[in-house]
Amino acid sequence: MNIYIDFDDVICETAKSFCQIADRLFGIKKPYNEVHFFNLQQSFGLTDNQYDALMKEGHLPEILLSYEETDGASISINKIVDAGHDVKIITGRPFDSYEPSRQWLDNHNLSRLPLYCVDKYGREIFNQNSTFNMTLNDLYAMSFDLAIEDSPAAFKHLEHFGNCKVAVFDRPWNKDAILPSDNYIRVKNWDQIVSLL
Ligand SMILES: [Mg+2]
Numbered sequence: 001m002n003i004y005i006d007f008d009d010v011i012c013e014t015a016k017s018f019c020q021i022a023d024r025l026f027g028i029k030k031p032y033n034e035v036h037f038f039n040l041q042q043s044f045g046l047t048d049n050q051y052d053a054l055m056k057e058g059h060l061p062e063i064l065l066s067y068e069e070t071d072g073a074s075i076s077i078n079k080i081v082d083a084g085h086d087v088k089i090i091t092g093r094p095f096d097s098y099e100p101s102r103q104w105l106d107n108h109n110l111s112r113l114p115l116y117c118v119d120k121y122g123r124e125i126f127n128q129n130s131t132f133n134m135t136l137n138d139l140y141a142m143s144f145d146l147a148i149e150d151s152p153a154a155f156k157h158l159e160h161f162g163n164c165k166v167a168v169f170d171r172p173w174n175k176d177a178i179l180p181s182d183n184y185i186r187v188k189n190w191d192q193i194v195s196l197l
Helices: 014-026 040-044 048-058 061-066 073-082 095-107 136-140 152-161 190-196
Strands: 002-005 086-091 115-118 146-149 165-169 184-187
Touching: 014 040, 014 048, 014 061, 040 048, 048 061, 061 095, 073 086, 073 190, 086 095, 095 115, 115 136, 136 152, 146 152, 165 190, 184 190
Parallel strands: 002 086, 002 146, 086 115, 146 165, 165 184
Antiparallel strands: none
């Protein structure tokens, strides 16, 4: 199987780190379970300037490297690779976050996994040309049998993969999301994802 795995809040606990950053920078105490929107500006009630500062801080290399691994992610992904599946990590992180993101994967025993940065959320203001970044059209030309995503904002991209199954990683900001088709199922943890294969 060709498998697409998202990075933030699928392999690591990004939103939990952003809750700490919002507290540290602005004194905003938002419990993780109350992060109801994928858009963190909306979830934390930030001004444009605060949101820019939050995103900048959250993408500093030392902060990216400090993100906690999601329970069981590394062991489960290695099991999936060992079973012969072709796995790619496809992140919407900014292109200039590639190096620390690559380092994080290597530090968590995921050095075999290729990582690609794709502008999933229309955040990049210019195109860069590297082996690790892709346009949306490059992404749409790829083929996947299973995608693991947490973000309802990314579902529209997955529709380009035809009959791809989608495991929606259960998070507070997607619990009320309408799943676009029967190909989508909600999963609570990595054990459940492994059992799908
Ligand atoms: Mg994500």
